[in-house]
Amino acid sequence: MREVAVIGIGMTKFGELWDKSFRDLVAEAGVKAIMDAGIEGKDIDAMYIGGMSSGGFVEQEHVAPLAIEVAGLEDFHIPATRVEGACASGGLAMRQGYIAVASGIHDIVLVGGAEKMTDVVGTEATNVLASAADREWEAFFGMTFPGLYALMARYHMHKYGTTQEQLASVAVKNHYNGSMNPNAQFNRKISIEDVLASPMVADPLYLLDCSPITDGAAAAILAPLDIAKKYTDKIVKILASTQASDTISLHNRKRFDALPAAIHAARQAYKMAGVEPKDIDVAEVHDCFTIAEIMAIEDLGFFEKGKGGKATEEGLTAIDGQIPINTSGGLKAKGHPVGATGVAQINEIVMQLRGEAGKRQVKDAEIGLTHNVGGSGGTAVVHILGVI
């Protein structure tokens, strides 16, 4: 297997982008990544696009050739494939791209993720998102994603004494980080009191415990490490790319205080990269709800199981803390265009490792991790990146 590098990144601003269509978002992120890498469109050998439900949100499937068309790459007839794993779709696109390059099948691979979520009305976004859960045995009976994560939050509070304020402290930190990210949907700082005063969505999750509905796209260019040097000096190496599965339904899961798929993917990733949790300098984790970040930093081994809430409350996951988590603002403040999120996480870690993260830069960041989850934990993808 060849060593693989990320040689370019690009993303749109995340938010309610009324003036941009799905194809506009795809084009913008792709072009930015291509320009950042210093390659030309004709250099691209294959494309993987992560998308959760463009069918549900904008009635458009088959988005890989759509991306080919908006990029003007049709005459090269390169393989272009959409992958889907709900909110982990972007991470899956990264992993398929990694496999394609590492195996020697392709050299330059464009990896992308996109979702246009604000073109549906009323509760339709919630319904489309519920297609990431078990439709027949969960969603059909009224279960939603806030509901599923609320169950996990209640269990975590019951078992470990995690508090409402600890949950809220995740949102406060991520909004603070998001206030320094020009691409974030929300640039507004919030307080614990703001979270606890916001409307209850699914007890114990308030509105400000939940990530928003977002439009956005992100892209990255992958290349074999030896070829990478031909194009750019801004090279970040992929140290590990792993993926794990579990039941799609929460009720058939073996445990409720963790996502076993994430634990499994993380263990494999540390082994593949030859590092330990303490070696990670910065991480983007899947905080679709505040409880999800608390479980994530435990599942990833940064903190003992049950201690994630306390650690967050004590500031250990702040930018200047023991292990900075979601410097981008995370899904909570940067926004969560579901299919794009996994690739946007890669964008942030690459910026951190290049020292380009501006006000939210982590000092001396050399190894970074991304943790991308689909549904209530049916899919988990972990990447570890490092400076060369």
Added chain:
Amino acid sequence: MREVAVIGIGMTKFGELWDKSFRDLVAEAGVKAIMDAGIEGKDIDAMYIGGMSSGGFVEQEHVAPLAIEVAGLEDFHIPATRVEGACASGGLAMRQGYIAVASGIHDIVLVGGAEKMTDVVGTEATNVLASAADREWEAFFGMTFPGLYALMARYHMHKYGTTQEQLASVAVKNHYNGSMNPNAQFNRKISIEDVLASPMVADPLYLLDCSPITDGAAAAILAPLDIAKKYTDKIVKILASTQASDTISLHNRKRFDALPAAIHAARQAYKMAGVEPKDIDVAEVHDCFTIAEIMAIEDLGFFEKGKGGKATEEGLTAIDGQIPINTSGGLKAKGHPVGATGVAQINEIVMQLRGEAGKRQVKDAEIGLTHNVGGSGGTAVVHILGVI
């Protein structure tokens, strides 16, 4: 790269399966393939599932962990990924599975495809299928898939003199073949007169020029050739696995009498396998409409461009003809559960190469080809299989 074999196949009956849910179909095809290969569930290292729009048809995305759950494989946490390329989704799952095994990343890979299309009412199936076209510039203005292929048919008739009867002869042959396939949706023979007397769907395509709406699933087990022998003697080798893209829209395509992506994928496949069109003993091609089969047998190099209609009319593509095409009955008679089709094509070719195709067996079949298309040609996947 390692040599890769298909060591097991399985599929459901195709048809309007009112008594079976999406998950029932996934489970049945997977279990059949596992039993055929003589492996156990715990032997599986990864899973790729092709599906076009389970979101649109049954409001279920994230189908890979659903497959993991119905198969009872959750404790192994293996990577499970859905891939989507409209009606080529099954072919894409095969290619991703091939890459995973050939590269050495995984050993035993389960590849599947599934679609449950008959749970929507009225014209909704047509609308969901139209999401494989360009929603903003084709479907939104009323264009449907019969309409898109009708344009190509009219052009082919104009340019090459292809006749209505020649189109109909594709349907007649495929229904004849389907009459010998117990898994086919239609087992009824039809005549040229039947086709021409059926309702017009989109001029010049009659109802019997069109493939049906179908429920069904198919699966295959892939393994490295050297490991394959440990499990089974029924080994079929993958000689080539290729994929190409083009514009999603028809109006931006460079030509209308062929699918350039299919031509490109086929050329690469012949090169990869070290064979020529004349070496192929049997082929399953993507006959979503009769004109599609005519273009396919030209694009694949079996007949000169423009001569596909005449060749079909003369019986050259019959089971005992020069190059037997769609011995299974094809999408036309076997049925077309869109995400399953690419894997079902692999099922038929493996049966032919094993000599297990019963009444529709092609004599001395040693090399077979599959040709799977997404949309109006935005995605094309070609596989060449051979006996060892």
